[in-house]
Amino acid sequence: MKNSIIGCAALLATLCSATNAGIELEEGDHFLSLLTLGARHDDNISQDPKSQPRDSSAIAIVQPAFLFKVGGSKVTFDGAYTLTNESYEYDSKDNHTDHELLLGSQFALDASNNASLSFDYIEKQNIRTSINRAATDEEVGDRSRFTNLAGLYRLGSDSARAQFELNLGASNLSYSNNLNTSSQNRLKERDMISQGGTFYVRVAPKTRILLEVIRTDFEYKDAESLLNNNATKYYAGVIWDATARTSSYIRVGQEDKNFDSDSAQDTSEPAWDINITWQPRSYSRINLTTGKGAAEGSVRSDVVETTNTTLSWTHDWSYQFESLLSYNSVSEDYKGKVFNGREDDTNTAAAALIYKMNRNVEISGKYSRKERESNSPIEEFDSNIVEINVTLAI
Helix, strand or coil: CHHHHHHHHHHHHCHHHCCCCCCCCCCCCEEEEEEEEEEEEECCCCCCCCCCCCCCCEEEEEEEEEEEECCCCCEEECCCCEEEEEEEEECCCHHHEEEEEEEEEEEEEEEEEEEEEEEEEEEEEECCCHHHHHHHCCCCCCEEEEEEEEEEECCCCCCCCEEEEEEEEEEEEEECCCCCCCCHHCCCCCEEEEEEEEEEEECCCEEEEEEEEEEHHHHHHHCCCCCCEEEEECCCCCCCEEEECCEEEEEEEEEEECCCCCCCCCCEEEEEEEEEEEEEECCEEEEEEEEEEEEECCCCCCEEEEEEEEEEEEEEEECEEEEEEEEEEEEEEEEEECCCCCCEEEEEEEEEEEEEEEEEEEEEEEEEEEEEEEEEECCCEEEEEEEEEEECCC
């Protein structure tokens, strides 16, 4: 473990980044540039098991971002680009620069026909865990690139009794390093093609029911991979806007995952996607989101059944001060290969205070604690993260 005095000095000397900055485009804006500066201190960057000494570090962050929106009533285009540079006091090999580009377009063809297109590009580097650091053939964390092109067509106006949506998408995940090392990233590279349809029926002025089917085909690039599969989700649900301050989105159903190889384990499990927002006062919001589905496996598992739940409370104490409390729980059940039967439960609690000095300056501080329990002791860890953020609209 490195000297914590250096870490504390860096934390206090450098004010750092807020990826959740509240500054955004307002009505009439067409372009906005942001600069976030700040510092974070993580007392367990390597996710070291509880029984081992932990690697702590101060992290300096510089994050410029650019947003734009142009168009009229029929056609609009919008986008955002974010560059995030993180510098680690513990080990300069962890330093990295991530890129995220999001582009979108919306087309109002007429009152009953609408379409949209979106393109995402994300390039990032993961921080090495204690297991990766022990691998002598891996000097830096995994560097990945993810691209996604998606299109949506909607038939039916917002006030129509019935609506239909058709979704199409194509994605790619690739890696630029650690292809043949302990991580074997070459076996994770894949192409994904998805298609889905959703039928909505309005049963009350503020209530719609839905039926939805989504199919995704996963094609792994390496011939040695046994993970080629298709996943199909079947949902029934309801969208309910009770009042301007209460809304719900509920989809429940089943996900079937079928592998091309007989050596991999097919699954059929319940699936759901729920989002409930309650705003008892105009200045106070409570949000609950929960979802369950099958995440892709790896060289050590076929599939990871994942349940993710977040409860958050946002409160505006005044025009300038806002607080956020949140609790997140993730349960992961590994199936197939080496990790078969492994179960992880990861819980994260966070508290943040945001000060909006004016339209162009936002200052925030945040504390979060993460703890993972597992039936594989080497995967158990806990960490505490403190961060200070300043975001400027330039």
